[in-house]
Amino acid sequence: MTTVQTAATGRKFPKFDLARLLGTVFEPTFGRRVCILIDLPDLAEAKGMAFLNNPERKVQRKAHEAFYQGLHGGVMEELALKGGEIFAYEKTGGSNLDLPDRCVDMEGNELSLEKDVYSKYDLVLCISTFSATAPLTAFAKQYGFRGATLHGLNDVILSTGLAVDYNDVSRDAEKLRASMTKADWVEIDFTVEGHEEMTVRLELNRQEAQKSHGLCQGDAPDVANLPAGEVYFVPTGAEGQFPLKYEDGTLGRLTVTGGRIIKAELIEGKQETIDEHNRKLQDDPMTGVLGELGFGTQVLPVSGADIQDEKVLGTCHLATGRDDHLGGHITPDQFKRRQNATHDDILFAPHKTPNFDIKQARMHRDGKTTVLIEHFQPAEYLRKALES
Template identity: 65%
Template sequence: MLLPDYLHEDVMLNPETRKFPEFSVVKLMNTVFEPTQGCKVCILTDFDEPQKWMKGFAFLENEEFSVQRKAYEEFYEAFKNGAMEELGMTGGEMYAYYCTHGSNLDLRDEVFDVEGNQLSLDKDIYSNYDIVLCISTWSATAPLTAKCKEFGFRGATMHGMNDVILSSGLAVDYNEVSADAEKIRLAMTKADSIEIDFTLEDGRVLTAWLGLGQQEAQKSHGLCKGKTPDVANLPAGEIYYVPEDAHGEFPMKYEDGTLGVLTVKDRNIIKSTLIEGDQATIDAHNERLKDDPMTGTLGELGFGTQVLPVSGQDIQDEKVLGTCHLATGRDDHLGGDIVPEMFKKHENSTHDDILFAPHKTPNFDISEVRMKRGDQEEVIIQHFRPSAYIMNALTK
């Protein structure tokens, strides 16, 4: 089987050269949510003052709200200008809820319409719409996944949307994305363990071991076909596990650029040690771990399956083939056992991704990722590049 153009070596080395079709909300909705006929759709977004900024679309006058503007221009206006009729859908309304300021924190129930009226997410949105699109500042995948099972809707979360994401990660054919993700999933499912070697600039090699217990690998592939309640996290394109155990060390680059080494025992990060940067950043992390240990529990191990340009937003960049990511905290939306009630404080019950990618973590290299599955041992990634084993799986 011949590889598609986007998996050729020259494109994979320079993903910004990949040619994508023009973004089309009709194509995206038709592919992700087939069938759309007869479905009622709405758009959710977030603000610190949702009533103020949603009323009369006041946010359009403020350049600060770039994500919300994308939601309005690329989805709300497109729906009103013929896309909804073409899709056989109704609705198309846009609502705003209170910004959570944390990844995957539960949402307050209050929501506001364009006239400034206060409504209820449970009573007025989840109960009355078949498809809910959440285009927001912070990810709402976990709370919406829980709500879709309760109320029966389908949906998609698209936080951090920007022009790069629209022209690449949301312009792809999600049937192809799903097929590629499934090939890699089959190549890695039921693994006993994954080992990741990180090489630092000073030559040190840190190794993190994650026990997976032969679980079925899952995939985030962007399709919510049929009528089964589900929420897609877009852009999609990864396979992932919920770790059962973990130990070892891995590097961490904090938002302020500080580099630390995180020590893991029994699936939990127990301390951070400074490599370079601000010791106060390390101290703050250690204090948080001491105060609420659940914030250091590893809840996800994921691997990207797409060839995409860097967007500057982890939601797309973690889907790039050759990268991997860990996540701490809440993982109930992934089938895991970490739920919000287990945290000391509500604001701590986030799901926080730690992405390892050349643009994000240039201070260290993923020198090798190894999978053990029974007697089989395979290299998965070398130097942020998919191994021959993974590339062979993609040709099947």
């Protein structure tokens, strides 16, 4: 088997093999109808696959190169799949916002996702700019298909996070899930250069931990988020403070009470960025609800896309907004405005947040407090769980 070694991890990865990936994730595949969904800001770019000539459509072009051409280059025959078409829908503008029903095929014909895709295909591969896991999971349960969401696809993800054996990923995720399940709470201490420490406590109420492990086998409706490799909880409450690095580089201190971010304060950067966040929190308080606590389980290089980078062992992340796709109760209809009903990950990782550190993340379970992460490295407890 051909392997690729990355300098960042020292780990050797097998060469990306679409047949192996789809065959492992979706076993069985015989006779299943498969299609690819992409998003475009202008659906006119779908006709004749005009988006292939636009250098700004990096994700969509990668979907065509690695998945569409791969399927039609022998993978369909190898896995006994049918179909293989591409459909495009209009870009939503936010993570996990509801998908529009209108779509087009590559000849520009206008179609319906519900009538022409969800109800007619068994395997749906959504390769998009923004994550579609939450809405696609709801449609999978309604129409009975299986699928995978692969937003932000790039070359690093293809050669590492999608090149691994997902049976191995699933086993490691289960080892770590079992080591954290039914925890009472998790506390995370943050240190920010030149500033005071902050601590946030997530109440977990002894819930069963869940895993994103990449396997979507059998015929039960389900959607895998790829690359996978994560243990996650839906917090039942949260208190404290944590730092947030905004897209423009501004660093803020977020105060959490009752499981919800109630205010942001400036640490460094632009006050206007903080003011805008506070306006949104006041206008639509549901945008501040913490709907997820997640821990990465894989040894992977940084890809520059959170879809992979949040799966790296030693990192953790919180998420605000809807969590119905994770087994939570926060649904789009609870938000003041539907366009606010996103699920937005807040990733804590060295490359993403170089000016602050996770001093320690610890879990309380069965009357004992155990360290999980220190300085973005898995503590002994997690390392031993993986070795078991």
